Amino acid sequence: MRLFSMPSSGNSYKVRLLMSLLGRQCDTVDVEYETEALDRAKAEGRLPFGKAPVLELDDGRLLPESNAILFWLAEGTSFLPENAFRRAEVMSWMFWEQNQHEGVIAVRGALLFYPQRRHLATPERLAELLERGHQLLQVMEDRLATQDWLVGDAPSIADICLYGYTHTAEERSGFDMARFPAINRWLARIAALPGYVGLGE
Template structure:
């Protein structure tokens, strides 16, 4: 398999983490913003929606969207709960990540990290994203204050999915992670899993 991945992207990171945790062999092709590799990937038609991550399977079929790739790679693994209700709860967190968490947590990180986004980083927008992001992190805190994992009693795709941008929420996004001790303990649990920090 080949994974087209942006090194600084949380959406790419979570796919790399699951690949590391499952031990699936893959060739990773780094596609930084504005790079020749990204332009070539678009020209070659291997990015179905024009963005990374994208996974090219051994038979040449293409998969896009990070959470869809997670679902494919996680199928029949311990990262997908066997119980139907817990599995649906896991999917709920994954949908919430893309619809609520990522558009705030990841966007604020992008605005303060990428030079090409600086024009959009107005003080008003950054302040709004900060407030909204803290409210979203509180949703996670409320769950993780009483549970080790987001869905069920074991690590699942939901945890890998939410780790992608939460792990850099403080360092890149400026969110006050001291307000969320349970989230920080959860981040440490995931980071301690074999291969995660090297992904």
């Protein structure tokens, strides 16, 4: 397999993290934002939706979208519950991550992190994202205040999915994570899992 991965992206990172936790190996092709490698991958048709990550299977099939890749990799492992309702709960958190969380937490980080986007980082936009992001993080805080993992009693791809951008929410996106002790304990639990790798690894 080959993973077309944007090294600085939380979406690409969560795929690399799950693969490491599962002990699975694949070649990685770095396609960082605004690079020749990204342009080449697009020109070769390796990125069906025009962005990373994309997992190229051994038979040449291409699977785009980070959460779809997580679901495929987790099939038959402890990271995807067998119980139908639990699986649906996992998917609900993953849909929420892409529909709500990623569009605020990751976007604020992108405005501050990527020089090409800083012209969009107006004080009004940053303030709006900060307020909304704290509201979204409180949703996670409320859930994790009563249980160790987002779904059930073991880590799942729901946790890996939300970890991708939450673990850099303070240093990259400027959110006040001291307000969320349950999230911080959850972040530490994930970082302690066997096979864990960080964003830059």
